[in-house]
Amino acid sequence: MEKRGKMFxxxxxxxxxxxxxLFDRPVSLIPTMGNLHEGHLxxxxxxxxxxxxxxxxxxxxxNPVQFERTEDYLSYPRTKCADIRRxxxxxxxxxxxPKKSQMYPHxxxxxxxxxxxxxxxxxxxxxxxxxxxxxxxxxxxxxxxxPVRAYFGEKDYQQxxxxxxxxxxxxxxxxxVGFPIVREKDGLAYSSRNTFLPKEKRLVAWRLxxxxxxxxxxxxxxxxxxxxxxxxxxxxxxxxxxxxxESLLIRDAQSLSSISSESRDVVxxxxxRLGAVRLIDNKVISxxxxxx
Numbered sequence: 382m383e384k385r386g387k388m389f390x391x392x393x394x395x396x397x398x399x400x401x402x403l404f405d406r407p408v409s410l411i412p413t414m415g416n417l418h419e420g421h422l423x424x425x426x427x428x429x430x431x432x433x434x435x436x437x438x439x440x441x442x443x444n445p446v447q448f449e450r451t452e453d454y455l456s457y458p459r460t461k462c463a464d465i466r467r468x469x470x471x472x473x474x475x476x477x478x479p480k481k482s483q484m485y486p487h488x489x490x491x492x493x494x495x496x497x498x499x500x501x502x503x504x505x506x507x508x509x510x511x512x513x514x515x516x517x518x519x520x521x522x523x524x525x526x527x528p529v530r531a532y533f534g535e536k537d538y539q540q541x542x543x544x545x546x547x548x549x550x551x552x553x554x555x556x557x558v559g560f561p562i563v564r565e566k567d568g569l570a571y572s573s574r575n576t577f578l579p580k581e582k583r584l585v586a587w588r589l590x591x592x593x594x595x596x597x598x599x600x601x602x603x604x605x606x607x608x609x610x611x612x613x614x615x616x617x618x619x620x621x622x623x624x625x626x627e628s629l630l631i632r633d634a635q636s637l638s639s640i641s642s643e644s645r646d647v648v649x650x651x652x653x654r655l656g657a658v659r660l661i662d663n664k665v666i667s668x669x670x671x672x673x
Contacts, residue, residue: 388469390476394525397477401526404436404474410528412519415441416458417467420563420571424532425471427560438526439468440477446489447514458576477526484521495520497543497550499637504539504652504661507627515540516547523553530556534563536570538648538663542637562662564590570662577658586655588622589662593651596629597664600649611649619653627652627659634665 391397401408409428413421429437441464448454461478468476485492499505500512523531533541545557563571567587578586596605596615605611608631616626632638634646650663 408528409435424560444518
């Protein structure tokens with residue numbers, strides 16, 4: 382990919398805003414927590430190619446308020462130098478690399494948060510405070526960067542839907558773009574969490590994707606016609622490979638509410654643990670296919 386000029390790295394909100402004003406172009410924002418993998422890189426490359434006149438801004442900030450446990454925040458991989466190098470190679474215009482003191486100047490204990498009812502549902506019931514923390518930092522980034530477009534991976538499906546709802550409810554004029562799941566050769570969805578998998582666990586991690594595909598096939602063939610039946614099948618199958626099932630949910634793909642006659646697409650969402658590592662994945666299917 383041809384570079385189009387110098388990449389800037391800014392660490393303060395004021396300098397980030399000044400730099401964006403100097404671009405004098407629409408902005409595409411890709412929020413990340415760093416530790417970039419192939420899924421991030423393909424999404425960033427897509428943003429550059431889809432709207433070549435946009436200034437591409439990538440934020441790298443490990444957000445403390447979305448972690449349930451302090452030790453998880455402290456142990457999150459920090460790969461700043463490698464991330465900056467890869468972003469420069471992709472032709473990114475600006476990397477926003479704020480410190481915690483910039484994003485939360487008065488600390489994180491008593492702050493205004495952005496919350497949505499969906500934050501505490503589905504996956505949120507297993508991760509108290511996580512989605513509220515995500516929506517809060519994303520709202521802050523939207524206010525700082527003022528993008529016309531923002532990109533989020535579809536692997537974190539509930540996060541994507543929640544942010545779309547937030548944009549509507551808070552009257553942001555931002556197009557929230559979902560980017561398809563990028564998978565490793567064996568089918569495992571790329572995730573920063575994959576680096577935590579011991580070698581022996583990584584060898585079986587692909588079974589999450591393949592077992593989820595089995596559930597899709599059974600759902601489409603009407604071998605399992607309820608969420609409970611699909612969950613029981615999934616739990617039984619994936620436990621053979623050493624996984625513990627947290628949840629398997631079947632929902633309307635647009636709203637994440639229960640499926641109804643108005644549903645156009647269905648999403649099957651899975652969350653599991655493989656040893657100490659939590660993994661998620663999902664499949665979106667046509668509701669018409671599922672009832673035909």
